[in-house]
Amino acid sequence: MEEKPNSRAVYYMYFVSSFFGLLAILTPEPSRPWITCWLAIIIVGGIWTLIGFIQKLDQNRHWRGIYGLIQSNLFSVFGFVFFYRGTGEKLWIGILSILVFVTIAGWAFKNRRLVLSEILSPKRKISLILRLVAMGGGGGVLAGLVLGKAFPSLAPVMIGLVSAILLLVWNSLWVKTEDPDWEPEVE
Numbered sequence: 001m002e003e004k005p006n007s008r009a010v011y012y013m014y015f016v017s018s019f020f021g022l023l024a025i026l027t028p029e030p031s032r033p034w035i036t037c038w039l040a041i042i043i044v045g046g047i048w049t050l051i052g053f054i055q056k057l058d059q060n061r062h063w064r065g066i067y068g069l070i071q072s073n074l075f076s077v078f079g080f081v082f083f084y085r086g087t088g089e090k091l092w093i094g095i096l097s098i099l100v101f102v103t104i105a106g107w108a109f110k111n112r113r114l115v116l117s118e119i120l121s122p123k124r125k126i127s128l129i130l131r132l133v134a135m136g137g138g139g140g141v142l143a144g145l146v147l148g149k150a151f152p153s154l155a156p157v158m159i160g161l162v163s164a165i166l167l168l169v170w171n172s173l174w175v176k177t178e179d180p181d182w183e184p185e186v187e
Contacts, residue, residue, distance in 0.1 A: 007058040013071035014049045018042045020075055024082040034081070041074070065177025072170035073105060079163025086156025097160070104164055108171035115172035117184035 021041065025034035048067075057063045080097040087093050108115050118127035175182050 007064055008053075010058050010064050010068050010071075011049055011053055013068060013075075014045055017071050017075040017078060018045065021078040021081070024078040024085065027082060028086060031085070034085070045071070045074070061177060061180065065174060069170065069174060069177075073167065076105075076163045076167040076170070077101065079159050079166070083156045083160030083163070086159070087153075100164060101167065104167045105171050108168040109174060112172040112175045113182075113184075115168060116175050119169060119172065121184040121186055 021038050025031060025038045052058060052063070052067060058067070080101055084094050084097050118124065
């Protein structure tokens with residue numbers, strides 16, 4: 001097992017995704033079924049986090065990568081829940097959200113080297129947008145919440161969009177778990 005000085009920091013992701021999930025289930029108003037689902041997720045995640053912390057599993061690069069990937073994807077799931085609930089919880093929006101989530105996560109994971117290359121060394125204008133969102137994703141979600149006060153129908157859409165972009169970014173980061181020394185090709 002290799003040890004990283006900051007490997008314990010990965011556990012903060014549990015608290016970030018749990019808090020964001022709480023916001024998602026309480027907005028626009030609390031929902032008993034969503035609260036039950038959220039509680040189940042944080043209890044299972046909390047047990048997994050506690051086991052990892054006690055056994056120092058974060059010192060293993062692959063465990064840390066899997067844990068981080070699941071926690072960050074969970075953050076995006078809660079972003080999609082926020083989008084779904086904020087747009088009226090219509091069945092077609094729920095189905096569309098699931099399809100978008102699975103498509104983005106799968107495509108980003110499959111094309112992780114391309115995506116991460118474009119984030120770290122942008123060659124296209126769209127890549128600059130990805131990079132900005134990747135660097136300020138939490139701020140993007142917060143901006144969505146703030147804009148929601150002025151434009152209530154815009155907040156869930158903004159949060160859904162930022163969650164989708166973060167999902168793309170986070171899944172591409174698996175490259176660094178596979179090969180920590182990987183760097184994008186520079187032309």
